[in-house]
Amino acid sequence: MVATKYKDMLQEKSVIRELFGYALNRAKEVGYDNVFDYSLGNPSVEPPKEFTQTLLRLIKEMDPMALHGYSPTLGIPSVLEKVAASLRQRFGLPYKAEHIFMTTGAAGAIAHTVRAVCSPGEEIITFAPFFPEYRPYITLSGAILKIVPPDYDAFQIRFDLFEEMINDKTAAVLINTPNNPTGVIYSEETLKKLATILTQKSKQFGHPIYLISDEPYREIVFGGIPAPYVSTYYKDTIVCYSFSKSLSLPGERIGYVAVNPNCEQGETMIQMCGQISRGIGHNCPPSLIQLAVAETIMLTSDLSIYEKNKNILYQELKTLGFTCVEPDGTFYIFPKALEEDANLFSLKAKKYDLCLVPGDSFGCPGYFRMAYCIETEKVERSLEAIRKFVKKEYNR
């Protein structure tokens, strides 16, 4: 009988999607150029030309039966090989094809991983602020999401609160670095300390506590400094990756799960992903796109625009006196609102055609997210609106 669990969810509305919808409608009234829509994390740069050329070549040259034929559930073998090779080359860990499971984006990767590492009733810990979709990924699998409150100073980890939260039901810890919504990258120090605690607690409770590392923003890093590769620091790490951001392909739903080659039961869990897939009708990711990303795996879109946008915005926000941790990557910034309720702050911003997402759904009330994956020219023009908003509403 029509499942109330999902029916009830229809009442909850996504603040981000609503704001995005508002921006679209407002654009119809005042013109697209006059709405400063910082709501949605949709890449704003084209995929690399080589990706498009690869697509065309595959379609023209390959036997269409092979090109569009069934992929094995775990992924096309040559694609798995290429993903493993790229990880070996870039991060120096001995990945092989059997450590990889191709998915429909990071969402698919996390949904599978969560079902592999824990049974209903067990717990997964994450750190606020966090990507709001972690809630449905985890709770709809039957697992329980536990949230460590934010480290407001640097958006690293409140280890004191984290340690208290770990118990014998803790199956995994889910992190996201570079982070949505803060743009912050976990430092080596943070990752080392995290690994030490997880190692110790795994021993104490007699089972591995897995580290699920959600890495769709891995390539969007600023200042030319690569983000530390999480899996290097803790062997029981499961990477969930998406090509949505690096190759600007969010609609094509392509990503992967990569277990650390030394991960306890890692290869078994990859095999299990194939079984999990049978239940959720995922089966395999689209074959044409699998083949195309495998051929362009070491490329990225021109991601430099995001750093340019960050510099402009961060500078202005600091000048205006916002409390704000400087992003190390991604295309997000997460400043403190100028009043306690970020929802009211966001509501007032709308009057100036600024779409800012309140931090509540990220588990961090009082803050707001700006997704600056928009044209640089528009970021520059938005500064006047921001100044006006702050002056008129908060007299700053």
Added chain:
Amino acid sequence: MVATKYKDMLQEKSVIRELFGYALNRAKEVGYDNVFDYSLGNPSVEPPKEFTQTLLRLIKEMDPMALHGYSPTLGIPSVLEKVAASLRQRFGLPYKAEHIFMTTGAAGAIAHTVRAVCSPGEEIITFAPFFPEYRPYITLSGAILKIVPPDYDAFQIRFDLFEEMINDKTAAVLINTPNNPTGVIYSEETLKKLATILTQKSKQFGHPIYLISDEPYREIVFGGIPAPYVSTYYKDTIVCYSFSKSLSLPGERIGYVAVNPNCEQGETMIQMCGQISRGIGHNCPPSLIQLAVAETIMLTSDLSIYEKNKNILYQELKTLGFTCVEPDGTFYIFPKALEEDANLFSLKAKKYDLCLVPGDSFGCPGYFRMAYCIETEKVERSLEAIRKFVKKEYNR
């Protein structure tokens, strides 16, 4: 802690996949031409040329940001419109975009529908023989699969046994016509009687019993007679469709859910599919392929080869004295084995390089499935092997 539910599944092996693997290895030994692999239901004709041309045109002409950008969770609006229009035109029901949810193939469609129409512990009834993947689609959602034994005479429905099985926990009935593995199409009479019973039982138990109609083979029908459109006969019907077979695109994972426009809570369930999607990381089907199938939605591959193959095989099997219901469509035939245990029968067939799938996993022991989606020339050459097998092993 590593989920035993899925880990245990690794022990169960798919008979079909194993046989397919055997055929691949055997082909390396004796040559591809000499192995008669009737194991896998993989389309053996090319996608229509127009599909490939559409793909190329979209890639060359569309803005890559729009082409590869996020699709709304329910599907790209123009695609939903085109799917609805094609169903209106072909089947005369007043479908609109809000009755459609785009999925990753029929697997995705069924997985979503099962989660929408029932909660864990409720029951879904299907009819043997049935597609083995119905088990994981249903049981991994927490629902219970009930199976009505086969109608051996015609592979229609044993209504007496069906009626006994319906109770107040019955949330839905799942059918597949044209059917895998029998190739049989449910007659108008069968569908009318099914509708009458479901209407009466829905009334008796005070809630709609939904009819989930799995229709990936809808276009593969023989003798030029279209299959009756299930949704016409019962308003609370939810169609699960895939383009895998009609356009020969199994690897591209594209299909849809279509609720009957008069289905009780139908539009709500489409919205719910979007929520279910959030939990299983499906999000939206690949955007490029969504757009391409929408443009070629009234086309099919050249499906005539399947009828040709059916005629050759059915004729020979009858001549050899097999008990066999003549297929009305699909690319399957499901004869009775020549000994009680179809597994032994299948094992012996291997000696003649014939790969025949025993019916046990389809819920119909003693029968076997042949997937004749192979070259006609090969079907013809296989007759000699079949004759030899039958003569030597069963002296017929």
